[in-house]
Amino acid sequence: MLIKLKKFTRETAVIAAIGYLVLILLLTYPAIFHLQDRLIGNNIDDWIFYWNNWWVGRAIAEGHSWFATDMIFFPQGTSLLSHSHSLLSSLLAWLLEPLTGPVAAFNLVWLWGLWLGAWAMFLLVRELTNQPIAAFVSGFVFAFAPYHLTQYLAHMHLGTIQWWPFYILFLWRSLRRPGWGNAGLAGVFLALSFWTGFQQGIFLGLWTAVYLLWWGWNGRTLPWLQTARQLLLMSLVAFLLSLPILWPMFNHLDELVNASNEFDESIIKQTDLLAYVVPPTYQPLWGEQMVSTYQAFRVNQAFMPYVGLGVLLLCIVAIWKQWREARFWLWSGLLWILLAAGSQLRFNGTVYESIKLPYNLIKSVFPISAVRTPERFNLLLVVSLAVLVGLAVSWLWQQRVRWLLALLGIVLLLDYLAVPLPMWDLPPTSPYWAEFAQIEPGAGVANYPMGYSQAKLLLYYQTLHGHPTVEGHFSRYTADTYAFINQDPLLHRLYSTDDLPLYLPSEMLSTFSEPIVALGPALRQLDEANVRFILLHLPYTSQEQLEVFDAQLPLMPIFKDEVLAVYDVANPRPWQFQPTKTLSDGIELVETALMLEDTAVVLQVNLLAQLTATNGIGRECVVQMMDGAVASNPVALFAVHEAWQLADLAQHQIALPVPENLPAGSYPLQLRCADETAVPLPDSLFVSADGQKRLIGQLANVQLGRAVQLQDVRWWLKGSQLHLSLHWLAKAAPQQELKLFVHVLDEQGQLVNQLDTIPCNWQCPTSQWQAGQTITDNAQLDLWGLPPGRYQIGLGLYDANTGERLPLSTGDGTAVAQNTYFLLESLTVTAAP
CATH class of the missing domain: 2.60.40.2550 (Immunoglobulin-like)
Structure with a gap:
């Protein structure tokens, strides 16, 4: 009889595994058809995790630490201890990449995690209910619960909770059927969760504490000493397997604690309670009608904790008919909802500041502070809901009300349907990347457009060219992270004020509107820091951003196509399209452009000049009408206080006031310097008979x-x-x-x-x-x-x-x-x- 039972148990596990494989391939359509050319996800953070895979592979190949790098925020580099790692996912992708390529490796690991999580929950609930149908439904709920799915589509380190049911299963067994095997396996799966995401270890640690309190209070069957041995073995196995991660953390514990308490997100990134009953916007049948409701939410616009009508009904059945088995999952689920609500109650977009919630008591306690946003406790709620659903289905199956189960199954499927699965098109690429990767591989690059969110997407290109970049993304940044960008006069000007890091003072990276005058010294400063190239990513550059770039950097690229322009700060003008003009002894005029303001009160002359001899430093020049009637204020094109070198470039905007009552006619213009040399400007000011002014x-x-x-x-x-x-x-x-x-x-x-x-x-x-x-x-x-x-x-x-x-x-x-x-x-x- 026992042999038959074991055979039946194995068979149902295999059948469930195959069933989940088919179900996931269908419900993640069209992912299986775009493994190579699209990336699963719908959040810009996905590119962080794609980059993580590349970085871990590079660190292994070159023998670097996984927890520090100068490949981002170059040249100073940054610690990655509190970065959003999913190390186990990255290692799996690294193993797959030689066979599949990096994009398919990312996608396959994602799909595998979803499949494994469903199957793991099946094994757990089958153990609790001895009912495979109930267990299968629980696995589906666990995998496709909207909060789990939306987190998984954005955050690999949070969505990869496939090890949790395994851990709970073997902890449950070890406390009821003590033995080295169950406790050891619980430790293995706890370690695997920690390797998959640091914050997962925190969640499971908190879940374990709550469960042990409940277990000790309600029905403990083992003596305390035997229980302690089981828990000690489990903890020892988990500790030893996690030691490669824990050791650097212990060595930098102060850094981790300080980073965790840097920002308080509990008052802005809590769960909006209404979101539990609003269907997700990705649902193909009625999701669009929910968009207006979701606009009132904040963080739940992306991460949707919708419970679902079918799940809610089944939870009620479980509590009503399976009260003894359901109690822990109910009370723990309510606890996770309470913690996910953060420090202050939020409902339908309104924060009730007067209602202080228990999360206030623990939000600053390390390591709970490392969770960052309290709404992430909804991941634990998903576990409670999946088990409650299994208990309900088990009871309904025993009552032989198959028609009701079929109806509820349809409701569950419609509630959690996510077809088509969101996927990113890969960013457009240039054939030049392969060549560029071989040009001075250690030289740094600055991407443009610059910006906190934009930098996440542009990490993709670093996986193609391999050069260190002055920006990037680090989850627990500080002002020191952006110190080089902030202190560099050129990069500071290029940083987008519309895409600043959320928790840094806005004035820290505020963009200057006026172009940098001492262009040569600024470019040399970048070159001396080994930031050799500036990469202009044309598909992501708006016309306004392009105008800012051109105003700050009147350079010529060493390469350009429809995707990319590459500028070499050591060779800013590799080509000349017209001969320079000698403006004065030691000063060559490279470019001029004239603009007349809409009010026609000021005429602006934009100049790009080059220093060819030291006696040009400090010489003042003016823009004037050739008859000398009107002139601008004198301007030193190469001011004496700057560290000029020969061949340096300087750019100026010189304003010439335009008299209001100029007679009709054409007025030629010139640039005249203190040594009485002059260069005619290419355009003239024209005044029509009716007094209208324009440049001709x-x-x-x-x-x-x-x-x-x-x-x-x-x-x-x-x-x-x-x-x-x-x-x-x-x-x-x-x-x-x-x-x-x-x-x-x-x-x-x-x-x-x-x-x-x-x-x-x-x-x-x-x-x-x-x-x-x-x-x-x-x-x-x-x-x-x-x-x-x-x-x-x-x-x-x-x-x-x-x-x-x-x-x-x-x-x-x-x-x-x-x-x-x-x-x-x-x-x-x-x-x-």
Whole structure:
């Protein structure tokens, strides 16, 4: 009989394992079809855990400590002791990676954890109820409970609770059927939980304390001495297996305690009690209708502790009909709800500050303080709910009410349905990463855009290029973590004020609006810290962020494609697109760009200058009208208080006040220095007969078709970007939709680059132009990648429907060849000396 029972027990375990495999593959659709090209998850924190896998593999290969690194927050580095590790998950992924690749390894470990957790809960509840159907339902609830699933989709170190049911099972056995095996296995699974996530050890330690108190009070069957032996053995096994993690923690205990108490999140990241009864937003049938309700929540917008109608009904059945077996799971579940509520009660988005909760008493006690956010106690609630469901189903099965079980099963499935499973598309990549990984591998990089959340996603790229990065992510950061960024004048300016670390003073990393003047010394400071490259991630850079970057760093990349631009701080201008102009003895003018404020009160001249001799240091220059009537305040382009070296770059914004009552006419401008040298500026200030002011460049006055006249063209270079500002005059309303073309032709007249666009960057189609209207049209064309040589820039308009160019003629009616207007000055691309 015993042999038959054991055989039946093994068979049900195998059948359950196969059943869970099928169920998980179906309910995690489409994960199985995208193991290589998508990452399971829906939270930006997922990239932290993907990076963790890479870091652990690198640390093993190179013999580094797992708990400190200079690969992030370079060059100072950071401790990883209180980082969000899931070391066991990372080790499993490291073993799989040679066979599957890193993305599939991450996904397979995730799916395996979900499957193992369901099966483990099956084994636990089968032990408690001796009913495999009940146990199978419990495993499903444990795996797909919304809080567990939403935490698992975001936090590998919290969602990997698959070892918990094993630990509870063998602890339960060791206290009822004492023996070295059960106590030893309980210790093994406690250690595995600790290796999977440090905070899991805290949760299980607290669960164990509560269970032992309950067990001792209600029905202890072992003498205290024998109980103590079982617990001592379990603890010794867990301690020895966890020693590789515990030892560095013991050596830095003060650091861990201080980091755990750095921020109090119990008053903002507690569970909103209403969230227990609001279905998750990912539910495919009615989830969308819940979005507006979830907007009132805070942390539960992401981590959803919904109990579910079916689970709630089954819990009531368990309490009603299986009271003796259900008592511990009920009272412990209520305790976890109480702790998850944090320090102050929150309901439907409202915090009742006058209602102080028991979590206040323990929130500062280490190691409970390391849990960080009290809503995470809902993970323990999932265990209680799964067991209560098993007790209820067991009773219902005995009553032979199979139709009710079938109905409740459908309710459970619909309540917890998460199809399609959220997955990330992999960030776009560049073929250059493989080459870049071989360029000075120890040199640091700064990513742009910079920002606390953005840095999590950009960790993915570090797994491709392997260079240390000045930012990154560390779970328990302090002001010291960001010290290098804060103290560096350039990185400080590049940091996004919209994405600051949550618990640091906002003024610490506030972005300066004005560009850095001493650009050369700032770049050299980065180079001396071995931060050699700046990586501009174009798919994640907004137009506003790109303008900030260009204003701070008028550099040229050493590589660029649609995904990535790489800048070398030791070689900031590897190419020249036009010859420099000698401004003064020791000063070369590299770039100029003029802007007239909307109010036309101030004309701003942006200059990029290069120091070619020390006697240029301290020399003052002014912007003025050529007649000398109006001039700006003097500016020293290379101020004496900076540590200048030859070839250093400086950038300035010089403001020229514009008199209000200037007579109509054109006013040429120049830059004049104290040694009486002067350089004409490319644009003039134009005042129309009605007093309107604008900047004009190369006068064109050419006719395009019958309806449009090109009055003038301004152009300037900012790094490798060609900027054009055109003034069109609509003599009549155009009868067709026209597009602007800008062509770059080499010395053989071959087209090597081009821009085709609706005027005003698609914002002012010609079909909306009115007769007599003057249109200011700004366009940009990236010239990066042009080989050395001489180039002409031509432009015109063509019919968007037929592709036919509008005939172009000069003011006297002479037709222009190719119906293309060419800029008078050509571009000459040369490699920097």
